[in-house]
Amino acid sequence: MDPLIATALDTARARGAEYADIRLVSNREQRIVVRNGVVETMTADESVGLGIRAVYQGAWGFASTRELTGEAADQAAAQAVQIARASASQNGAGMAVAQLLGSPVSSRGSYVTPISVDPFAVPLEDKLALLLEADREMASVPQVTARMANVVFIREERTFANTEGALVTQTIYEAGGGVQATAVGNGETQRRSYPQSHGRQQGCAGREYVVAMDLPGNARRTAEEAAELLTAEPCPSNIHTDLIIDSSQLALQIHESCGHAVELDRALGDEAAFAGTSFLTPDLLNDFRYGSEQVNITADSTSATGLGTFGWDDEGLPAQATDIIRNGQFVGYLMSRESATLLGRDSNGCMRASSWNRIPLIRMTNVSLEPGEWTLEDLIADTDDGIYLETNRSWSIDDRRYNFQFGTEVGREIKNGKLGRLLRNCTYTGITPEFWRSCDAVCGPELWQLWGTPRCGKGQPGQIAHTSHGASPSRFRNVRVGVMR
Amino acid sequence: MLGPDYIHSLLREALRHCPSDGDGDIYLTATEQALTRFANNRIHQNVAHQDAIAHVRVAVGKRQGRAVTNNLSGAGLADAVRQASEYARLMPEDPDFPGLPEPSPAQSVAAYDEDTADCNANRRAAIAGMVCHKAADLSLDAAGFCRTGATELAVVSTRGADAYHIGSFSGLLVTARSDDSAGWSKGGGWRMDAIDGEALADEAIGKAVWGRNPRDFEPGEYPVVLENYAVDDMLEALSFYGMGAQMVQDGRSWMSDLQGQPAMSPLVSIYDDGLDPAGWPVPFDAEGVPRQRVDVVTDGVVQGPVYNTYTAAKAGVGSTGHQRGATGGPTATNLFMRPGDRTTEELIASVDRGLYITRFYYTRLSHNRGCVMTGMTRDGTFLIENGEITTPVKNLRFTQSYAEALAGCQALSSPAHLNLNEAGVAIHVPAALLGSWRFTGQTV
Numbered sequence: 001m002d003p004l005i006a007t008a009l010d011t012a013r014a015r016g017a018e019y020a021d022i023r024l025v026s027n028r029e030q031r032i033v034v035r036n037g038v039v040e041t042m043t044a045d046e047s048v049g050l051g052i053r054a055v056y057q058g059a060w061g062f063a064s065t066r067e068l069t070g071e072a073a074d075q076a077a078a079q080a081v082q083i084a085r086a087s088a089s090q091n092g093a094g095m096a097v098a099q100l101l102g103s104p105v106s107s108r109g110s111y112v113t114p115i116s117v118d119p120f121a122v123p124l125e126d127k128l129a130l131l132l133e134a135d136r137e138m139a140s141v142p143q144v145t146a147r148m149a150n151v152v153f154i155r156e157e158r159t160f161a162n163t164e165g166a167l168v169t170q171t172i173y174e175a176g177g178g179v180q181a182t183a184v185g186n187g188e189t190q191r192r193s194y195p196q197s198h199g200r201q202q203g204c205a206g207r208e209y210v211v212a213m214d215l216p217g218n219a220r221r222t223a224e225e226a227a228e229l230l231t232a233e234p235c236p237s238n239i240h241t242d243l244i245i246d247s248s249q250l251a252l253q254i255h256e257s258c259g260h261a262v263e264l265d266r267a268l269g270d271e272a273a274f275a276g277t278s279f280l281t282p283d284l285l286n287d288f289r290y291g292s293e294q295v296n297i298t299a300d301s302t303s304a305t306g307l308g309t310f311g312w313d314d315e316g317l318p319a320q321a322t323d324i325i326r327n328g329q330f331v332g333y334l335m336s337r338e339s340a341t342l343l344g345r346d347s348n349g350c351m352r353a354s355s356w357n358r359i360p361l362i363r364m365t366n367v368s369l370e371p372g373e374w375t376l377e378d379l380i381a382d383t384d385d386g387i388y389l390e391t392n393r394s395w396s397i398d399d400r401r402y403n404f405q406f407g408t409e410v411g412r413e414i415k416n417g418k419l420g421r422l423l424r425n426c427t428y429t430g431i432t433p434e435f436w437r438s439c440d441a442v443c444g445p446e447l448w449q450l451w452g453t454p455r456c457g458k459g460q461p462g463q464i465a466h467t468s469h470g471a472s473p474s475r476f477r478n479v480r481v482g483v484m485r
Numbered sequence: 486m487l488g489p490d491y492i493h494s495l496l497r498e499a500l501r502h503c504p505s506d507g508d509g510d511i512y513l514t515a516t517e518q519a520l521t522r523f524a525n526n527r528i529h530q531n532v533a534h535q536d537a538i539a540h541v542r543v544a545v546g547k548r549q550g551r552a553v554t555n556n557l558s559g560a561g562l563a564d565a566v567r568q569a570s571e572y573a574r575l576m577p578e579d580p581d582f583p584g585l586p587e588p589s590p591a592q593s594v595a596a597y598d599e600d601t602a603d604c605n606a607n608r609r610a611a612i613a614g615m616v617c618h619k620a621a622d623l624s625l626d627a628a629g630f631c632r633t634g635a636t637e638l639a640v641v642s643t644r645g646a647d648a649y650h651i652g653s654f655s656g657l658l659v660t661a662r663s664d665d666s667a668g669w670s671k672g673g674g675w676r677m678d679a680i681d682g683e684a685l686a687d688e689a690i691g692k693a694v695w696g697r698n699p700r701d702f703e704p705g706e707y708p709v710v711l712e713n714y715a716v717d718d719m720l721e722a723l724s725f726y727g728m729g730a731q732m733v734q735d736g737r738s739w740m741s742d743l744q745g746q747p748a749m750s751p752l753v754s755i756y757d758d759g760l761d762p763a764g765w766p767v768p769f770d771a772e773g774v775p776r777q778r779v780d781v782v783t784d785g786v787v788q789g790p791v792y793n794t795y796t797a798a799k800a801g802v803g804s805t806g807h808q809r810g811a812t813g814g815p816t817a818t819n820l821f822m823r824p825g826d827r828t829t830e831e832l833i834a835s836v837d838r839g840l841y842i843t844r845f846y847y848t849r850l851s852h853n854r855g856c857v858m859t860g861m862t863r864d865g866t867f868l869i870e871n872g873e874i875t876t877p878v879k880n881l882r883f884t885q886s887y888a889e890a891l892a893g894c895q896a897l898s899s900p901a902h903l904n905l906n907e908a909g910v911a912i913h914v915p916a917a918l919l920g921s922w923r924f925t926g927q928t929v
Binding site for chain 1: 528530565569576581659741849925926
């Protein structure tokens with residue numbers, strides 16, 4: 001065991017901690033952003049530090065330091081216990097650790113993200129050339145006034161240990177990339193992104209993940225579609241119609257209306273002041289129809305390339321797959337040790353911290369809609385009147401995860417079983433369980449794709465988590481669309 | 486905290502590793518923050534963290550490279566400078582890059598309070614305990630946080646920039662909830678003693694009590710009285726989606742076609758001022774350029790955006806000192822809206838039928854033109870009838886152009902209230918009476 005870790009845990013125990021854990025994290029990140037033909041950002045970031053949690057009389061404290069010395073680790077451990085004592089002073093009688101955290105966790109081992117090509121071993125010139133070529137392709141479309149191409153590579157080494165005997169080490173790689181074109185004209189501003197919006201597609205993978213995207217090969221088409229949207233028909237205003245939603249937009253729909261809703265800390269009120277609560281309260285577990293029979297959603301931290309894929313979570317629980325929605329029924333939460341104990345369950349390993357100086361919170365892993373059996377061709381042919389929606393543009397949902405509204409970059413009219421006119425400024429809105437109960441068809445595994453969402457905000461102080469969501473195109477009946485101005 | 490002398494000697498020494506044919510600057514941010522968080526009437530998270538991050542930039546001709554590290558040892562910073570130098574040489578030339586800014590001394594501004602920066606865990610816990618006990622006494626659940634700390638900012642460059650600033654910060658956020666209602670309040674600034682914790686607790690608790698048994702309300706267009714918390718959301722969105730010159734130059738800003746136009750009510754004046762102690766002062770930007778006051782909207786007429794050196798050079802003007810972080814475009818983060826002359830009660834009294842809104846939640850851009858936003862009301866939405874608040878209503882979704890809404894501004898309150906968020910964005914705004922707001926849905 002690293003002497004820093006042993007020192008910190010010993011100090012925490014000596015100061016009165018009934019439980020303590022420590023994370024030692026070293027993060028390296030490389031980002032390149034090309035904007036409008038020039039390299040706006042080419043940077044190498046590194047961040048190193050440790051964070052320690054302590055329990056005293058059933059109350060928590062946390063402290064951290066960027067200085068990796070025995071003295072600094074010792075001070076951080078002492079400060080964590082001091083803060084836990086301050087918490088306990090206001091909380092009244094606290095629980096014993098066994099009541100608070102359930103069964104002890106004593107995991108041991110190591111994990112490395114499977115990769116083919118170490119992104120940090122690839123010359124920068126190659127990465128830069130890829131982005132500049134993609135930019136040149138987008139620049140060939142005259143209506144495009146703003147172009148952006150970017151790649152991100154991350155390597156994070158984490159060591160976790162606790163006073164119950166756990167000691168695990170992990171090396172997590174991430175790779176991401178994308179292009180985005182904004183066209184202006186005809187009194188309009190329109191954006192088109194590839195492979196998805198919010199800058200990039202990202203996964204736990206090596207350099208090969210970005211190469212497979214073929215950003216240069218898709219850049220001109222992306223820019224042309226942005227220009228085409230300037231003169232496209234507006235989305236029909238404020239009507240109800242059938243929707244077929246592509247997998248990347250559906251991934252964000254899952255994230256917002258299911259993933260956050262099944263975080264047990266939210267359901268218990270721990271996030272009430274910021275992220276909000278959830279309509280999926282514990283009394284509804286195993287007794288609530290969330291969606292139609294076609295809706296099966298799992299949380300799986302073992303999915304290949306998922307941003308929620310790891311060896312162990314930040315409480316030392318092993319990666320695992322659990323049911324969240326089974327045949328439309330609400331059957332499971334994302335849990336921590338503490339919250340699971342309140343339900344009389346064991347944690348399913350969903351605690352993750354964004355950095356060494358943040359505490360672990362319940363975060364989504366890879367929360368995905370399982371594939372059905374339809375082909376997209378058959379699904380469109382089976383739809384008389386509707387809209388096919390692609391690629392998220394805006395997203396919003398209420399604090400209990402009921403009322404949502406999404407906008408997409410592109411819509412395509414469906415008439416008599418065929419795709420028709422291009423539509424711009426498409427939005428749709430609804431109430432979460434009504435929406436998922438209206439799902440009557442899910443496409444098959446050949447169209448199922450895992451999408452990264454590397455900007456999930458939660459917690460105070462704020463944390464940004466990296467999660468993924470898998471989906472294939474699916475149909476929803478009689479949804480309200482066209483809310484804009 | 487690290488202190489100005491230590492920081493300057495550290496950064497000057499690191500910059501000695503810049504290439505002889507290049508320039509370099511280092512933007513250092515060092516923060517110590519402690520945050521006591523409570524929910525369900527108990528402290529459930531209680532943390533302290535510190536970090537110091539050096540953002541290194543090396544410019545060689547028309548090329549620039551960057552590196553970021555929190556390893557402030559001599560070797561760590563030297564490695565970062567060498568890494569940035571290597572990246573700079575790999576970059577293609579950027580013909581619009583004007584080079585690093587020439588040094589210009591920034592005005593010193595007092596924004597540090599030792600009592601705030603040094604607040605200990607027991608004091609924060611006692612404040613959290615006070616809020617929780619007040620809520621529990623009325624069978625409500627309290628949630629929120631009490632945070633304190635300080636941030637040091639410094640910029641040193643081979644051109645001679647030598648800027649240092651230290652600011653303390655504090656904040657108390659309170660949510661009070663019953664089964665079917667919630668109330669919210671938030672205070673903060675650079676002095677902890679300016680926060681009236683009891684008053685903030687009472688404000689949130691009062692709303693939660695008042696909001697019980699909310700009724701359905703038909704979406705549509707109605708006049709609204711927005712509390713300062715909701716107006717804060719409007720200015721933050723208008724800043725994020727269009728007050729920076731890069732967005733204007735790309736044609737992506739809400740103000741792209743509106744500069745020089747009377748696009749808002751004559752009552753509306755919005756400006757950015759990093760030196761006003763009523764906000765959260767920051768006297769220079771991440772390039773070490775002194776912050777200038779920028780009038781964004783004056784008497785309803787849209788003026789122009791804020792600049793960094795890059796966008797200023799492209800526009801042929803001077804930087805206004807608004808490069809917020811080491812990368813990304815310029816941003817207005819110290820915003821003020823000129824207050825009016827009414828009380829909030831007078832704003833309410835002038836509405837025949839409309840809504841009183843505490844704050845907005847999860848607001849996102851639906852369309853750049855006009856800054857069309859969608860979002861929800863939250864933590865206290867009430868019906869106004871015949872000049873009086875009569876009943877709570879369920880939360881509503883809106884889809885509304887913020888620029889158009891401010892065109893219909895009919896009155897503003899006095900005084901204004903400072904909203905300091907956790908990312909250091911400070912917005913000083915009054916409550917507002919707007920003639921029309923478009924509600925497009927209702928939640929369960």
